[in-house]
Amino acid sequence: MRVFIAGATGAVGSRLVPLLVAAGHDVVGTSRSAERLGDIEAAGARGVVMDGLDAASVRSAVLEARPDAIVHELSALGGVAPDLKHFDEQFAGTNALRTRGTDHLLAAAGEAGVGRFVAQSFTGWPNERTGGPVKTEEDPLDPSPTSASRQTLEAIRHVERATTEAGGLALRYGGLYGPGNVIGRGGELLAMVHDGKLPLVGGGTGVWSFCHIDDAASATAAALTRGGPGVYNIVDDDPAPVSEWLPELARIIGAKPPRHVPALVARPLIGEHGVSLMTKVRGSSNAKAKRELGWELRYPTWREGFRTGLG
Template structure:
């Protein structure tokens, strides 16, 4: 197939391009920077410059590529780590790409007659914070999100709804870890853990689902040719509360155990959303992706991943 990857030089895109090329697909990948096109060409793809928020730029890139499938990996994830009090501000660029950028790509896909559309989404804190600790794709998203996360949740709802309405697949990645990520060697979260600046808040009862960055790419590569339209949680086999995974991450990187502080003390520092992520959020099940995509993570659990998959 001829596959067009919007955002091919991002965290997932850089792993995805070589997988698709190795599988025999012809890949056209986009970047906002001409300086990064060489990265794509070195692994066998064709690189093009595209501004995901410019409708004309998107239309031109897609029509010139004549793709059979489009993969939407456009994000602008910068500056939000550790600032949960201003969560939406950190995700403003990504929210625009999940809304306007999605519209531009879908319009171009319709004009070009593209038969397969796959979009990146996210699972974890957007889940409903009531009921059991692990949610499936059939469970609703949070109907009463924290004030700091409302715009970001709206962006997630938008990209998922528009994608599935168009007959596409929305892949909900869990919390990504691995080389070049915030949870990776030298990453922002690992640095915070080393400095004991990421404590367990309250009982640490917030449940997180993780996914190694390589596993996110492998699931996306599979989705090019497999899976019915709909939502898919791309996470490992073991959702876990903060009270379990955060001390294990510290142990894996040779850091001292995290501090523990009560929620009331943390709230002025990390806000309502930060406390929620530490104490209230739910994890996600990967059963549907296992069953319908035939995908199995190479790192089935974050326990092994933190020891061997951080880079």
């Protein structure tokens, strides 16, 4: 099929383009910058410049491409570790792409008669922070998010609602790691762990679900031909508390064990949202994605992925 990837030079898009080309698909990928089109074309796709926040730009790019499917991977993070005290402010660009950008793409998809629409979402901290440690797609998102994350959670709700109401699939990626990510060789978060600047806050009881970047790409490829409309958690098999994965990551990269910091001490530095990530968040189950998308993970656990897949 002809696949239109909005955001083809981003974290997932850059891994997805060669995967789809190798599978025989005709791929058109977008970038905000003409300078990045060479990366798309080097992977075997056709590159086009598109501004995801400009309705006319999106409409023109989609109608000219005449795709069978659209994959929405637009973001504006650029591989920077989150500023947890100013979370919404840092995610403002991505939130605009999750709201206005999604609406522009869906409008163009409807006009072009696109049959399949797959959009990027996120799981982990958006989960309700009560009850069991691992949530499914049937569990609600957090009804009482931290004050620093309310706008970002609302943008996630929007992209999921708009996508599924249009008959599409919203893929909730877990914490991504691997080449080109903050948890990857040269990434900012990995550097913080290496330098002892990422402490274990409180009891480290927050549960995280990870996903290697290549597994996120393979799940996205599977969603182009499998699965019905709805949301899917794209995470590995091994949700783990911070008290487990953070010391193990430090050990794997040869860093000293993270120091322990009480939550009350950490709060002025990383805010309510940062403390929540370390102590309250819930993980996610991938059972639905494995069952309905026929998805098989290259890295079923972050334990192996951290050892061999950081890049």
